[in-house]
Every structure is written in structure tokens, then in C-alpha cells.
Amino acid sequence: MIDSYFWLLSLLDSTLRLATPLLLAALAGFYSERAGVVDIGLEGKMLMAAFAAAATAAATGSAGLGLLAAIGASLALALLHGFACITHRGNQVVSGVALNIVAMGLTAVLGNAWFEMGGRTPNLPASARFGELTLPLAETLHGIPVLGSLYYELISGHNILVYLALVLVPVTAWIAYRTRFGLRLRAVGENPAAVDTAGISVPALRYQAVLIAGLLCGIAGAYLSTAQGAGFQTNMTAGKGYLALAALILGKWKPVPTLLACLLFAAADALQTRLQGVVMPGLGEVPVQLIEALPYLLTVLLLAGFVGKAIPPKASGRPYVKER
Amino acid sequence: MSAGTGSDNLPWWATAVLLPVINVVLALIVSALVILAIGENPLGAMWTMVQGALGTSEGLGYTLYYATSLIFTALAVAVAFHGGLFNIGGEGQAYLGGLGVGLVCLAVGNMPWYLVLPLSVLGGAAFGALWGAIPGYLQAYRGSHIVITTIMFNFIASSLMVYLMVNVLIRPGQMSPESAPFDKATFLPLVQDMAAAIGIQMNPSPLNFSLFLALAACVLVWAFIWHTRWGFALRTVGANENAARYAGIDPKKVIILAMALSGALAGLLGVNEIHGVQHRLLLNFPAGMGFTGIAVALMGRNHPAGIVPAAILFGMLYQGGTELIFDYPSISRELVVVIQGVVILFAGALEHMFRPALIRLFTPKPAGVSR
Numbered sequence: 001m002i003d004s005y006f007w008l009l010s011l012l013d014s015t016l017r018l019a020t021p022l023l024l025a026a027l028a029g030f031y032s033e034r035a036g037v038v039d040i041g042l043e044g045k046m047l048m049a050a051f052a053a054a055a056t057a058a059a060t061g062s063a064g065l066g067l068l069a070a071i072g073a074s075l076a077l078a079l080l081h082g083f084a085c086i087t088h089r090g091n092q093v094v095s096g097v098a099l100n101i102v103a104m105g106l107t108a109v110l111g112n113a114w115f116e117m118g119g120r121t122p123n124l125p126a127s128a129r130f131g132e133l134t135l136p137l138a139e140t141l142h143g144i145p146v147l148g149s150l151y152y153e154l155i156s157g158h159n160i161l162v163y164l165a166l167v168l169v170p171v172t173a174w175i176a177y178r179t180r181f182g183l184r185l186r187a188v189g190e191n192p193a194a195v196d197t198a199g200i201s202v203p204a205l206r207y208q209a210v211l212i213a214g215l216l217c218g219i220a221g222a223y224l225s226t227a228q229g230a231g232f233q234t235n236m237t238a239g240k241g242y243l244a245l246a247a248l249i250l251g252k253w254k255p256v257p258t259l260l261a262c263l264l265f266a267a268a269d270a271l272q273t274r275l276q277g278v279v280m281p282g283l284g285e286v287p288v289q290l291i292e293a294l295p296y297l298l299t300v301l302l303l304a305g306f307v308g309k310a311i312p313p314k315a316s317g318r319p320y321v322k323e324r
Numbered sequence: 325m326s327a328g329t330g331s332d333n334l335p336w337w338a339t340a341v342l343l344p345v346i347n348v349v350l351a352l353i354v355s356a357l358v359i360l361a362i363g364e365n366p367l368g369a370m371w372t373m374v375q376g377a378l379g380t381s382e383g384l385g386y387t388l389y390y391a392t393s394l395i396f397t398a399l400a401v402a403v404a405f406h407g408g409l410f411n412i413g414g415e416g417q418a419y420l421g422g423l424g425v426g427l428v429c430l431a432v433g434n435m436p437w438y439l440v441l442p443l444s445v446l447g448g449a450a451f452g453a454l455w456g457a458i459p460g461y462l463q464a465y466r467g468s469h470i471v472i473t474t475i476m477f478n479f480i481a482s483s484l485m486v487y488l489m490v491n492v493l494i495r496p497g498q499m500s501p502e503s504a505p506f507d508k509a510t511f512l513p514l515v516q517d518m519a520a521a522i523g524i525q526m527n528p529s530p531l532n533f534s535l536f537l538a539l540a541a542c543v544l545v546w547a548f549i550w551h552t553r554w555g556f557a558l559r560t561v562g563a564n565e566n567a568a569r570y571a572g573i574d575p576k577k578v579i580i581l582a583m584a585l586s587g588a589l590a591g592l593l594g595v596n597e598i599h600g601v602q603h604r605l606l607l608n609f610p611a612g613m614g615f616t617g618i619a620v621a622l623m624g625r626n627h628p629a630g631i632v633p634a635a636i637l638f639g640m641l642y643q644g645g646t647e648l649i650f651d652y653p654s655i656s657r658e659l660v661v662v663i664q665g666v667v668i669l670f671a672g673a674l675e676h677m678f679r680p681a682l683i684r685l686f687t688p689k690p691a692g693v694s695r
Binding site: 037040084085088089090091093094097099100101102103105108109110112113116119149152229239242244245249250260262289290292293296297299302303304305306312 | 358361362363410412433436461466467468469470471473475476477479480484486487490491615617619622654655656658659660661662663664665666667668672673674675676
């Protein structure tokens with residue numbers, strides 16, 4: 001009993017760790033897509049940011065500078081996306097794909113040239129990473145049965161970015177549904193012509209949304225290489241950007257459901273490593289590949305309306321052309 | 325999504341030749357800057373790439389072998405494009421297509437290759453078509469967005485293939501997830517052997533009979549899109565779905581057909597890779613060619629006549645990139661990936677930036693107007 005309790009705690013603990021980059025990227029997608037700009041490029045921005053963070057942290061020994069570099073790199077790609085899609089009204093999906101491919105190539109080329117480790121960056125010492133925070137009283141309360149270990153194992157002992165990501169969910173919900181900016185943001189994704197008629201600049205709003213997405217992807221990337229990991233590896237996002245996009249869809253483009261979708265996907269991921277080779281009574285060995293593919297299958301089924309219905313923002317993917 | 329010629333008064337060669345050339349030159353300038361940033365000589369590096377890709381019969385063979393795969397995946401993107409669909413699922417469709425090809429080749433035993441080829445083409449096309457048609461169906465009848473569904477299908481294909489290779493198709497008593505090898509009789513002839521038969525000496529390369537299949541596919545796709553009723557329906561739906569509906573075309577059927585055909589073409593990559601070269605089923609053989617197909621199609625303006633040179637150019641980049649690392653150890657072959665991404669950016673996402681500039685350049689200024 002005690003054993004399975006701790007097994008569950010450790011499962012939830014890894015779920016939280018694995019959900020963080022998904023959540024940050026999915027929230028990035030939230031801002032961009034609610035403003036009507038499809039963001040396939042979450043993956044590329046995260047990858048670029050992860051590389052910038054690890055490279056900077058390796059050179060300076062500071063995780064904070066790494067985070068700044070990550071945000072800078074991600075913002076640069078976001079600006080490029082905005083330039084192509086908002087200023088030049090290019091195809092948003094094509095632009096996103098282009099950014100992903102550029103990021104994949106550029107991180108590998110630069111990493112290989114600068115560090116000569118086959119595309120990896122040097123292993124970061126603990127001082128150059130975001131360390132785990134022990135929340136107040138965690139040690140003291142550790143002895144209390146059940147709740148004490150819950151607090152100690154699950155709630156305490158994460159790095160600052162995990163807590164930041166979790167805090168950003170209510171913050172995002174508040175911004176989107178309780179502020180003037182949020183109202184305009186959602187309006188520009190549903191009916192940009194109406195926003196334009198009200199005398200508010202559609203491009204300016206969309207640029208802001210795209211840049212917020214860049215900022216959040218930057219944090220997500222830094223988390224991957226300087227908090228969760230200790231250095232950059234070639235293609236280390238490994239589809240997390242697309243998974244975040246799937247979580248956003250599963251969460252129907254709303255902050256709290258998106259958080260739940262991220263947790264679900266992360267739990268599947270955490271479970272998959274633990275179920276490797278485990279034989280379930282009556283079921284035989286669980287194919288890990290099935291669990292791995294589950295998030296994608298769920299997204300397909302949901303989008304097709306077989307499990308609920310996800311309706312994207314009305315103007316998403318469509319460049320806005322001002323009437324003359 | 326505009327696919328092909330515009331309605332402005334640009335001469336045809338400006339659209340068909342000048343724009344793609346500008347895109348390539350810009351992409352090469354960007355990659356030259358990357359090489360400079362690394363601290364190497366861009367001109368020297370590019371010369372090494374060109375030499376590696378075209379300088380020897382072996383290099384040329386590899387270039388055309390890569391181009392063969394790219395022609396298939398680019399035609400796949402192009403067919404979907406003409407129907408107004410952006411198929412990012414070429415990678416997954418090619419993966420599944422390869423499975424179809426492999427299953428056929430494993431099943432036929434020691435049948436001679438010329439009898440196996442039609443079957444393996446069918447197998448690859450059928451599996452690829454299925455993997456393309458499902459997202460097509462979901463878009464047409466259930467309203468899911470094709471881009472998201474095809475991305476998801478890439479991941480599902482990857483998981484499915486790992487499952488099949490590790491648990492089902494693995495050769496017993498072997499550690500690495502690979503199937504039993506095919507019978508030697510089924511191997512597609514290599515171009516070097518065909519050349520030797522007519523007295524031309526070529527160094528060994530994986531270039532095989534699939535090249536001719538790819539060229540035939542180009543002709544068939546061209547004929548299909550511009551010279552059949554179905555191709556007309558496809559282009560009409562791509563240009564204006566409502567107009568198509570008023571003309572009595574059922575856009576839903578056309579979307580499924582376009583995606584099936586697109587998937588089938590991507591699936592033929594398996595003929596080149598699995599039937600032509602690997603001679604067994606294994607993991608990750610599409611190796612990003614499905615994504616590179618997007619760049620090739622965009623550069624080739626979604627026309628077979630443009631796709632062939634664009635595929636050869638990217639084949640050169642792939643092959644030249646492998647040569648590059650011998651002379652310039654600090655440059656890795658992912659430089660090709662950067663170039664590919666920049667081409668998609670310039671030729672795809674930023675197409676509206678260059679076109680108006682060209683139009684201004686080509687439009688004669690009205691007489692008598694002065695500032």
C-alpha cells in the first residue's frame with residue numbers, strides 16, 4: 001500500500017516535470033492562435049531557445065543569462081513568423097514549418113561548430129541550471145504521514161520554471177477573459193474586421209500575440225535544456241511543440257482545459273517509461289508505442305468530433321486584408 | 325493557398341524561373357552567412373559541395389538517388405496543393421508506403437524483380453494512399469484541419485512502425501529491429517549495372533530503377549492535373565470550393581481523392597528506399613525526405629517540370645553535404661536542413677514579398693507621369 005502510494009507520487013511528480021514545457025508551449029500557442037495566427041512553429045522556437053539557453057549557460061555559467069538568450073532567440077523567430085504572416089500575409093502553416101526546419105538545422109550546425117560534440121552542448125554544472133526549490137516547511141512536515149510526503153515529494157522540490165508555468169495558467173485566463181487586451185486578442189482571432197472597424201490595429205495586436213508566444217516558447221526551451229536537462233541535444237524537443245499544439249486543441253483553445261490536456265499527455269509519457277516490459281494481468285504486455293501514440297490519436301478523434309468537438313478561432317489561419 | 329501561376333502580368337519565365345532562382349540565391353546567401361559565422365570559407369565550402377554532388381559518377385549517382393525520393397514526396401505535396409490542401413504528412417505516408425512495399429517484397433519470395441515491381445508499387449501506393457485518405461476523409465466529412473491531422477498521423481505512423489518492427493516483423497534471433505532480407509531475385513536493378521550493360525562505367529551508388537518510375541510519375545501527375553476531368557475538378561476545388569460546388573463538383577470526394585493520390589505518391593518513396601536500396605524493412609528510412617518534399621514542391625512551383633530540377637538541386641545539397649564534412653569538419657550536414665528551411669520560408673511563406681516587387685519591375689511605367 002505504502003509502496004504503491006510512493007509509486008503514484010513519483011508518477012505524478014514526473015508528470016508535473018514533463019507537463020511544464022508542454023504547458024508553456026501550449027500557452028504560447030494559446031495567445032498566438034486566439035489572435036488568429038496559427039503557430040505550427042512552437043517546436044522550432046522551443047528548440048532554438050533550448051539551444052540558446054544551453055549555449056549561453058555553458059559559456060557564462062549563468063542559468064538566468066541562458067533564459068534571457070533563450071527568450072531572445074525565440075522572439076527572433078516569432079518576429080520572423082509575424083513578418084511573414086502578418087506583414088506579408090504569407091501562409092501561416094508554411095511559415096511555421098519553415099521555422100521548425102530552420103531551427104532544427106541551425107541548432108545542429110551551430111552546436112556542432114561551437115562545441116564540437118556532435119551537436120550537443122557541454123554538460124552544465126548544477127550552478128548553471130535552474131535548481132530545485134525546497135518550499136518552506138517541506139523538511140519539517142516530511143514526517144507527517146501521507147500529506148507530509150505529498151507536500152515534500154510532489155509539491156515541493158521543483159525548479160522555479162515549473163511553478164511559473166503553473167501560475168501562468170490563471171494569469172493567462174485572467175488576461176484573456178478579464179482584461180481589455182484579452183478581449184481584443186480574442187476578438188481579433190474571431191472577427192478581425194470588427195476590431196479594425198473599432199479603430200484598433202489588427203497587425204499590432206497580432207504582433208503582440210505572436211511575441212508573447214515567442215516569450216513563452218523561450219521559457220519552455222530554457223526549461224528543457226537548463227532545468228529539466230543539463231545541456232542541449234540535437235532535436236531535443238522531439239515533437240513536444242506539436243504535442244503542445246495537440247494539447248491546445250484538446251483543451252479547446254482554453255487555458256484550464258489546456259492545462260489538463262498537458263497533464264494528461266505528460267502522465268501518458270511518465271507512465272510509458274514505467275510500463276516498459278510490464279505484463280498486465282489479462283492484457284499481456286502493454287505496447288508502449290500505443291501509450292506513446294495516445295495523445296495524437298486522442299487529438300485526431302477530438303478534432304474529428306468523435307470525442308467532443310474542438311472549434312478553432314474563426315479567423316485563425318487567415319491573413320487579414322484591410323478593406324479599401 | 326495560391327498554387328502556380330498568378331493572374332498578374334508577369335511574363336511566364338519570371339514566375340517559373342526567375343522567382344525560384346531568386347529564392348535559391350537568397351537561401352544560399354543565408355547559408356553562406358551561417359558558414360561565415362562558423363568561421364569557414366563559404367565559397368570553398370560550396371565548391372566542395374558541387375564537386376561532391378556532380379564531380380564523380382558516384383556522387384552523381386547519390387545525387388539522383390536522393391532526387392528520386394524527393395520527386396515522389398514533392399509530387400505528393402504538389403497534388404495536394406492543387407486541391408488547396410497542405411499535406412505535411414508526406415513523412416508518415418512515405419513510412420507506411422515503405423511498409424506496404426516491404427510486405428509485398430517479403431511475401432513474393434524469389435519472384436523476378438520485373439514481376440515484383442508492379443506489386444510493390446501497388447503496395448506502397450495503397451498503404452500511402454490509406455494514410456493520406458484518412459486525414460482527407462476527416463477534413464472533408466468531419467471538418468478537422470488537414471494540417472493538424474497529418475502532423476498527428478506522422479507521429480502515429482512512427483509509433484505504429486516501431487511497434488510492428490519491434491514486435492512483429494523483426495527477424496527472429498536479432499537485436500536490431502529489422503525484417504528478414506528480401507530475396508536477391510526481387511532487387512531492383514541498379515543504374516550502374518544497367519549502364520555497364522550498355523558499356524558505360526559507373527562507380528557504385530544506390531541509384532536504381534526507381535528513378536525511371538519517378539520520372540514516369542512526373543509525366544502521369546502532369547497529365548492527371550492538367551489533362552483529365554479529375555485534375556480539372558481538383559484544381560477547381562483548390563481555387564474556389566464554392567465555385568466548384570456550383571459547377572457540380574463534390575469537393576468532399578475531390579479532397580479525399582487528392583489526399584489519397586498525394587499519399588500514394590509519397591508512399592512510392594518506399595519503392596526507392598526499401599525495394600531499391602535497403603532490401604529489408606527497417607526504422608526511420610524516410611529520414612526527413614517527406615518534409616524536404618515541401619521545400620522541393622514550393623521551389624518547383626508545384627509543377628512536375630519545376631519539381632524535377634528542384635529535386636536534383638536538393639539531391640545535390642544532400643550529397644554535397646555528406647562530402648562537405650570530410651573537408652570542413654566544423655560544418656555538419658544539417659546545413660542542408662537550414663537551406664531547406666530558408667527555401668520554404670522564401671518560396672512559401674514570403675512569396676507575397678517578392679512577387680509585388682517583381683511585378684513593379686516588369687510593369688511599364690505609364691507615360692507622362694512624373695514626380
